[in-house]
Amino acid sequence: MIxxxxxIIGDEEKNAVLEVLDSGIxxxxxxxxxxxxxxxxxxxxxxxxxxxNGTTALHLALLAYDIGPGDEVITSPxxxxxxANSILFVNATPVFVDIDPRTFNMDTSLIEAAITPKTKAILxxxxxxxxxxxxxxxxxxxKHNLAVIEDACQxxxxxxxxxxxxxxxxxxxxxxxxxxxxxxxxxxxxxxDDVIMEKCRVVRNHxxxxxxxxxxxxxxxxxTDVHAAIGNAQxxxxxxxxxxxxxxxxxxxxxxxxxxxxxxxxGYTHVYHQYTVRVPDGKRDDLREFLKEKEIGSEIYYPVxxxxxxxxxxxxxDEKSYPETEFAATEVLSIPVHPSLSxxxxxxxxxSINEFMSKG
Ligand SMILES: *Cc1c(COP(=O)(O)O)cnc(C)c1O
Numbered sequence: 231m232i233x234x235x236x237x238i239i240g241d242e243e244k245n246a247v248l249e250v251l252d253s254g255i256x257x258x259x260x261x262x263x264x265x266x267x268x269x270x271x272x273x274x275x276x277x278x279x280x281x282x283n284g285t286t287a288l289h290l291a292l293l294a295y296d297i298g299p300g301d302e303v304i305t306s307p308x309x310x311x312x313x314a315n316s317i318l319f320v321n322a323t324p325v326f327v328d329i330d331p332r333t334f335n336m337d338t339s340l341i342e343a344a345i346t347p348k349t350k351a352i353l354x355x356x357x358x359x360x361x362x363x364x365x366x367x368x369x370x371x372x373k374h375n376l377a378v379i380e381d382a383c384q385x386x387x388x389x390x391x392x393x394x395x396x397x398x399x400x401x402x403x404x405x406x407x408x409x410x411x412x413x414x415x416x417x418x419x420x421x422x423d424d425v426i427m428e429k430c431r432v433v434r435n436h437x438x439x440x441x442x443x444x445x446x447x448x449x450x451x452x453x454t455d456v457h458a459a460i461g462n463a464q465x466x467x468x469x470x471x472x473x474x475x476x477x478x479x480x481x482x483x484x485x486x487x488x489x490x491x492x493x494x495x496x497g498y499t500h501v502y503h504q505y506t507v508r509v510p511d512g513k514r515d516d517l518r519e520f521l522k523e524k525e526i527g528s529e530i531y532y533p534v535x536x537x538x539x540x541x542x543x544x545x546x547x548d549e550k551s552y553p554e555t556e557f558a559a560t561e562v563l564s565i566p567v568h569p570s571l572s573x574x575x576x577x578x579x580x581x582s583i584n585e586f587m588s589k590g
Contacts, residue, residue: 246459261455280453284404287417288316338366356385359503384503413461474569488587505567
């Protein structure tokens, strides 16, 4: 079976974990600090704050900006549920804008119409490893005095005009095993804002500035040194992993026929967390079946837009429609692109897709 994802864990990761276990410091300690410093450097920002996962990174970032009941946050309906759920965790309201059908990211020309006096933040999702138009988003945010919290959970190392995902506003990352790098479970917040950094650190650890004095409500979102040790070893390999993803993507770009390959606007660096094609004419599900018979994995990210998820419809009603998102959900298919695929794997995936598409 050619799988959709496979974490690459080598001796570096194993030895780093054993070293931590032998050291006696296994909760949040020096390895977490090292991981935060290295991650901040990778993104080109001043601070990084490690958390337990990408979902808590989003939750913590929203808390740090004091976003709460009555506030609205603008985001994409075409993403993993965590992007929008984090807004619900702080009792704020997600407000969706439709996507650009070419990039699958928020259509920035629709953002201003969605802004109300209650809007506090824009939460762009850098989907599949491609950044949104961050010039447009940052200038709208500046004009309307809004925070920008990037969901960069799929975009480690991705660039827009030479700047990395997570360095525009405050960034949030996931380190789940299927992502471009992993710490088993883990998350990271990146920011240049000293106040946000401080707030994140305090709220991550039960609102505690002074030992056992709790000035505000906090959580336990701390990463362990065991996870950070894996993260450090993976961070050292990220550029190599991403390079391999780009090479795999380039092979598909050059060889796939009859389907729309990912569109990468000039000035963007895609890191292909997913290589997602559009399969026209209602053939997507049949192609997926065909690949499955050849033992080739594929996945639909995402079959149900957030506003169509059951409990969202219960809370917000079912009148809202985002046509490009709903249409994309019927056409998208992500195919294996991860760094441990062999040349033969990639060739088989491409020739199988071409075989299916040429059957008409
Ligand atoms: C993976 C992911 C998350 C959540 O990260 P976890 O580490 O699984 O909590 C959030 N948003 C997006 C877009 C993701 O892909």
